[in-house]
Amino acid sequence: MKRVLVRLAAACVVFALAATGAFAWWARHPLPLSGSPLEVIIQPNSSVASVGRQIARGGVGMDPRLFLLLARLTGKGGELKAGGYTFEQGATPLSVLEKIARGDVTHYVVTVIEGWEFRKMRAAIDASPALKHDTRGMSDADLMRAIGAPESAPEGLFFPDTYLFTRGSSDLELYKHAYRAMQRRLADAWAARASGLPYKSPYDALIMASIVEKETGQAADRSMIAAVFINRLRKNMLLQTDPTVIYGLGERFDGNLRKRDLQADTPYNTYTRSGLPPTPIALPSLASLAAAMTPAQSDALYFVARGDGSSQFSNSLPEHNRAVDQYQRGKTR
Structure with a gap:
């Protein structure tokens, strides 16, 4: 038995040496x-x-x-x-x-994340030490003028992506590139939109895409969530979407949305004001743009989170109330 153990140990040593040599060669x-x-x-x-x-x-x-x-x-x-x-x-x-x-890079990167508000995009760009910060001290409106954009409110108008640049590049060039990228994506999505959508302009669709982006827990639900809000617009129903209320609260939002917040009127409170909010509320992804332009074929008017990231959709208020009881209050009927 001792000889067997010695041979086994020797084999293990030989194997380890061979593996180490092979790894070093690789x-x-x-x-x-x-x-x-x-x-x-x-x-x-x-x-x-x-x-x-x-x-x-x-x-x-x-x-x-x-x-x-x-x-x-x-x-x-x-x-x-x-x-x-x-x-x-x-x-x-x-x-x-x-x-x-x-860090022997040929290009530096800034990644702009879908669903970010513009202020987060500015913070990420401002934090890059490899950029020349020509926009430092500019207001948002000044920045938009500096890149040649006709809009004064920047929210939603920049495409979320990873952007490459060389050291010393102006941050203005990065903003221009991201703005033009969103304009191209928006134009393409608008050209491919379904007929009969309740939008007056591509900008309306961009607003809707930003709401879809913030409301989506699972990617598969995007087109259904867009359908719900589009159906509500068609029926002149209030959108009643929490992310717009939160956006309107701005820095006052502490992570807990209260009943009084839903009742306090702001331009972004879709519980007190009809139609779309005045601007997008985030940077929408390409998938959310597509959902806003080509929503699912559905009569759903309501949805509620199931608790696993997905949503339960309902065509009527009684059906929705039952879903709320089941998924939010832990009740069954």
Whole structure:
């Protein structure tokens, strides 16, 4: 038995040495690239595992699990930096890791998240040390004039995406690019819209898309949520959507929406004012734009959160009240 254990231990040592040697060879061996040069974007605030997945999706032939192991073994997992990286033929796993740890970027990035209010977009852009901040001190209206936009209220007019730029670029150029991107997406969606929608202009549809964006818990519900609000507009019913009320409260909102908030009139209170609010309330995604332009075919007028991120839709108030009892109050009838 002792000889068996000794042999087993020796085999384990040999296997470990072989595995270590194979891993060391792999770390210094050129990787297959889908193109050369190859540009890969690493998003801000990415975990090591996420960086590995982004590298693989970007066209670098490296198993994300092996990248994670390499980052841990070298101690560089906490040093990885966001940005746009260029990789050439001959790049090895170790050189890829070291480049990202050094932050040897060809482009810097700012990511604008769908559902953000414009103030969050401004904060993210203001926080980038690689940009030239020409908009610092400008009001929102001044900023809109500076980029040549006819609108004075910026909410909803910038497309949420990841934007690349070189060090020293003006933040005005980034705003212009994001504004023009939204104008293109909005024009395309408007051209493909369903007939008979209760919108007077593409801007109305943009407002609706922003509401859909803030009300959607699961992506599959977007078109149904849009249908509910469009049906209510057609019937001259109040939209009664909480996100517009919250937007109207601004910094006064403390995370708890109260009955008195629903009763306090503001231009954005869709419990006290009919129709759409005066501006969008967030930056809508492409999916929300599509939902606002091509809603589901439904007679639903109400919906309530089920508690799992999805919504229960109802065609009548009694049906909706039963759904509220079931999903919000824990009652059954």
